[in-house]
Structure formats: C-alpha cells, structure tokens
Amino acid sequence: MTAPDDLVLVDADSEEEVALADLWEERPVALIFLRHYG
C-alpha cells in the first residue's frame, strides 16, 4: 500500500507548508497521528 503523496500540512513551529511526501524522500518516517491535544 502506498502512502498518499498529495497532502500538504503546516509545520507547527515555522507555520510553513510542508509536502508530506517530502518526509519519506530519503529516509523512512514514522508518522504518529495524535488525537486532540488541548
């Protein structure tokens, strides 16, 4: 199964947009989807 490669999220610190697919371009990544946090 292939991960969705068209998602754009926002970095919580820089508030810049991040293409999710960039995260696994060079190294594997563990994505942890949080429930609500506050």
Place this chain on the structure above:
Amino acid sequence: MQRDREKFEASGGDLVAIGMGTPPYAQNFREETGFDGRILLSRDKAAYEAFDLDRASTARVFHPESTLAGLRRSVGLRREGLAPVKRPKQDWHQLGGAFVIAPGGEITWAHRSRHPGDLPDNETVLQELRAAATA
C-alpha cells in the same frame, strides 16, 4: 514518544507527529508532554481521512478499555509533572494511528486506533522503523 527520543534518533528513520490543532495548541502539547520533535498540522483533518483513520462513536470513546488506558496514561504523565487533564478543544471523536513509510512511499506498517486507548507502544514503532531503515 519523548521518553524514547534518543532511540528514535538512532533508528535510521525520522519521527513526526501529526495533529489537528493550531500552532498554539501544538505548543501547549509540547509544554504538557515534553515532546520536542517535529509536529505537523492537518487542521482540516485531510491527512486523517487520507490515511483512513476512524472517528469513534461516543460509546467507543468511552469504552472501558479506552477509559482505563487513558487514565493510566494520564496518571503516568502527571507523575512526571506533565499533562493535566482538561477538556478537549478539537474533534475528540477523531482517532489516531501510526504508520511507517519507506522511501518511495510504501507503507510498511500501519496501526489504526480502534478506540482512544488503542495506541502502539514505542518499542513496536521503533522496531518497524528500524526494519524500514535496513530494508
């Protein structure tokens, strides 16, 4: 996650948390949990939908197994002086999950929570991340 940050850093892969709130809420999350890793936000929850993560009914949110797991987690964090219990401000029906994705985009491991207390332990995530890094 924060407890095992050094292990994650040595795994050969990266760890990224995804939340559905705003940057200030993410900052609160950092302060309350001590997590200092990368956090990305999917405010419209499009990422949750794209990864096929479920929204639980109220009955499932308050499932006894879930409630017990939540209490254990809260007690543990409070012992460390972290994470006071408070009312949620985001979609508290939305469940989480965890995925390991290899270069190229293959999902090599997936865990979709069936209820709020259904979370993978760090060791399982680490094992899958190491496996993806050495494949």
